[in-house]
């Protein structure tokens with residue numbers, strides 16, 4: 296049987312007097328005269344079930360073997376609770392112990408553990424209040440992402456993890472090889488002979504599914520990818536992972552204005568779904584992690600996103616009379632401090648910045664008539680800065696060829712990407728949302744390592 300008991304979240308919905316079996320892991324247990332109190336959680340919701348066991352039902356010695364971390368099932372009757380903050384509790388009539396947990400060595404003890412320490416015990420941290428809440432929110436957001444696109448007729452496309460094309464034309468990719476690194480085959484010139492490698496050419500872990508996504512948008516109209524992506528950027532920041540999950544919709548018959556509107560609707564949809572289904576967890580984050588979580592989420596849902604061009608943004612930043620760590624002038628990429636100033640202090644709500652200088656954006660973004668800017672957009676939100684990056688893609692064959700050449704990229708590598716512009720080309724656009732950035736936004740968690748089950752960062756791939 297899938298789950299022979301009841302999820303604790305469902306037990307809370309049952310009437311007093313119901314006979315139930317609760318299963319889960321012990322958060323705490325304490326004993327008083329003739330009676331023991333257990334806080335039990337099975338991860339189905341934030342609130343622990345209080346279990347009360349009479350020492351006539353189970354011997355005190357047996358109960359004292361049970362400690363924090365033990366896995367048990369309790370069958371009994373749901374009764375009204377005299378304790379504050381809970382309507383019902385479980386009066387246990389029988390206890391089954393599945394696995395004890397040695398109290399002297401169990402690493403997840405009740406309180407005060409730092410986030411850094413919890414990262415070292417990633418096999419146990421999902422049982423803590425904070426991480427249970429994080430991963431329920433992550434699950435709810437993931438469901439909302441699929442629901443949003445499926446309701447709108449988008450097809451989920453599984454783009455490859457291993458790729459031989461470098462989507463952005465930038466470095467920072469992980470190589471994939473089966474060659475013997477101690478003794479690789481060599482070319483005449485003395486370099487490594489990648490033709491001898493598993494795929495017959497140099498291959499990598501993908502940094503984005505976008506280019507392959509475009510193939511499918513030009514066949515199935517509206518598609519999205521949702522899967523792991525990899526970046527070997529050696530940046531040890533609280534916002535970057537080497538392995539993260541990205542959502543990338545790609546839409547045919549779509550320009551940048553449509554793209555911007557989809558991004559806005561999408562963010563609001565995810566937030567609304569998580570608020571509707573996981574308010575228990577969000578209230579915890581608001582109370583214990585960041586007391587602006589709920590108010591910011593409400594602001595986002597209830598406001599129309601702002602919209603300015605990059606040129607207007609630079610103008611605002613130059614007039615801001617602030618001493619920036621990274622000085623601003625037209626042509627430079629906006630840094631986190633600039634993005635946050637615009638969204639947090641100028642607009643006080645999410646803002647979409649569009650039409651960036653072509654030099655600082657990827658080759659595939661559609662050229663504007665000014666010849667200087669491209670149809671790029673970044674969605675900036677308070678507390679995070681950039682959460683989404685997207686663009687309208689260059690659909691004109693000749694313009695794209697020129698662009699690839701001008702950026703010094705090898706034309707041959709993009710042969711199929713260019714063919715899409717020769718056979719049935721159409722204006723199309725899309726964007727990428729980093730799932731972890733979204734979860735940070737939803738939870739107020741400060742470090743991206745604490746919103747993914749098993750973070751991969753420079754120097755760390757434990758578990």
Ligand code: ATP
Nearest residue numbers: 526534535536539681682683684727728729731732
């Ligand atoms: P940043 O400037 O923050 O490094 P980026 O410009 O490299 O972001 P894109 O290439 O546009 O980001 O990727 C799309 C989205 O993926 C970003 O908006 C962000 O949400 C997310 N993202 C990018 N790099 C990472 C990373 N290393 N770890 C986690 N999420 C990331």
Ligand code: MN
Nearest residue numbers: 526528530535
């Ligand atoms: Mn980056």
